Amino acid sequence: MNIVLLYIINRKKIKNLIFKSKIPKIDVSKLNNIFEHKKISQNLVGPKNDVIVKNFCISSDNNIVGMTSDYEAWIISCLSRISKNIFEFGTCSGKTTYLMALNSSDDTKITSITLNPNKLDHVIKENNDNKISYRNIKNESLYEKFLFSNTSIENKINVIFQNSLDFDEKQLINKVDLIFIDGGHTYSVVKNDTEKSLNMIAPKGIILWHDYVPGKKSSRDVVKYLEEIAIKKKIFHIKNTSICYYQNS
Numbered sequence: 001m002n003i004v005l006l007y008i009i010n011r012k013k014i015k016n017l018i019f020k021s022k023i024p025k026i027d028v029s030k031l032n033n034i035f036e037h038k039k040i041s042q043n044l045v046g047p048k049n050d051v052i053v054k055n056f057c058i059s060s061d062n063n064i065v066g067m068t069s070d071y072e073a074w075i076i077s078c079l080s081r082i083s084k085n086i087f088e089f090g091t092c093s094g095k096t097t098y099l100m101a102l103n104s105s106d107d108t109k110i111t112s113i114t115l116n117p118n119k120l121d122h123v124i125k126e127n128n129d130n131k132i133s134y135r136n137i138k139n140e141s142l143y144e145k146f147l148f149s150n151t152s153i154e155n156k157i158n159v160i161f162q163n164s165l166d167f168d169e170k171q172l173i174n175k176v177d178l179i180f181i182d183g184g185h186t187y188s189v190v191k192n193d194t195e196k197s198l199n200m201i202a203p204k205g206i207i208l209w210h211d212y213v214p215g216k217k218s219s220r221d222v223v224k225y226l227e228e229i230a231i232k233k234k235i236f237h238i239k240n241t242s243i244c245y246y247q248n249s
């Protein structure tokens with residue numbers, strides 16, 4: 001009886017101990033040479049100029065939902081500097097979209113697809129979709145205006161209010177340098193967004209997935225799907241983040 005009780009109380013920790021990921025965890029400096037460190041002294045390394053970026057923070061008192069950590073935001077900002085054509089699944093408040101626009105060159109195009117908060121009735125839960133992730137889709141579809149609205153870089157950004165399941169990626173086949181997948185976290189949506197991204201990605205282009213957190217309920221479908229495709233695709237989990245990384249050959 002006590003063993004059963006102990007299991008119930010600690011099942012999350014036990015599952016995490018047993019879980020063996022197919023996705024290797026790696027420091028970002030090993031994934032892309034823009035992140036390689038500059039040696040400053042015998043016991044100090046620091047950032048090269050390539051990774052000095054424009055940034056902003058928003059206090060948690062403002063209750064903005066669905067945001068990346070500062071470290072994750074920095075990684076996305078740095079990769080935006082070397083990308084001319086960027087695509088994002090999931091705009092939400094537009095925090096990551098804004099950072100991509102602030103840090104990319106003037107001629108970079110950014111497309112971000114998101115759900116219209118007034119048209120959520122037709123968002124469907126498939127049988128194998130996680131309930132919590134489905135609920136979060138609705139909770140995170142709040143905004144019609146974004147953090148970058150009415151700013152000088154807004155003209156670089158094209159927001160598409162559409163369900164990504166209905167999005168036709170044909171115009172963008174092999175064209176996109178950087179894709180950030182942070183839309184719906186249900187299995188059906190992550191699968192759809194990933195398959196479309198693999199079609200859209202340019203040679204040497206990069207795909208990032210947010211919220212790869214083994215053991216976290218709302219990330220269950222992201223983890224499940226990425227573990228499945230990691231058998232065929234060389235995907236890495238960036239250390240100290242919830243981001244997975246893939247670079248096209």
Ligand SMILES: C[S@@+](CC[C@H](N)C(=O)[O-])C[C@H]1O[C@@H](n2cnc3c(N)ncnc32)[C@H](O)[C@@H]1O
Nearest residue numbers: 066090092095096114115141163164182183184
């Ligand atoms: C986690 S938030 C994105 C956060 C944003 N990338 C950031 O870091 O600031 C998820 C967003 O995905 C959108 N979304 C969820 N399911 C979607 C779908 N099927 N098609 C398009 N957008 C979707 C939601 O409307 C919401 O804006």
